[in-house]
Amino acid sequence: MSQTERDHGGPRIGPFGGAGLHRYQLPLTAVGAACIAMGIVTAVLVPESDGPAWVMAVAGCLATGVLLLARVAFARLRPGGGTAH
Numbered sequence: 001m002s003q004t005e006r007d008h009g010g011p012r013i014g015p016f017g018g019a020g021l022h023r024y025q026l027p028l029t030a031v032g033a034a035c036i037a038m039g040i041v042t043a044v045l046v047p048e049s050d051g052p053a054w055v056m057a058v059a060g061c062l063a064t065g066v067l068l069l070a071r072v073a074f075a076r077l078r079p080g081g082g083t084a085h
Contacts, residue, residue: 032068
């Protein structure tokens with residue numbers, strides 16, 4: 001029986017799936033690290049008196065960086081190393 005695209009969970013489009021993720025691992029890692037660094041710098045330099053906007057900016061930067069780095073790490077750990085099959 002032949003396998004169709006539907007058997008594999010659908011198409012992998014863009015830089016976050018398949019061969020695109022493998023090709024862009026270094027830039028995505030750099031962007032993730034930059035987001036984490038921006039969150040830390042924002043937490044240190046911006047006064048806490050700015051209220052919820054300050055907390056949301058820090059949380060958003062840190063979450064974005066962690067999610068990007070986790071996506072790259074999980075792609076490296078799965079069989080095939082992030083390449084399309």
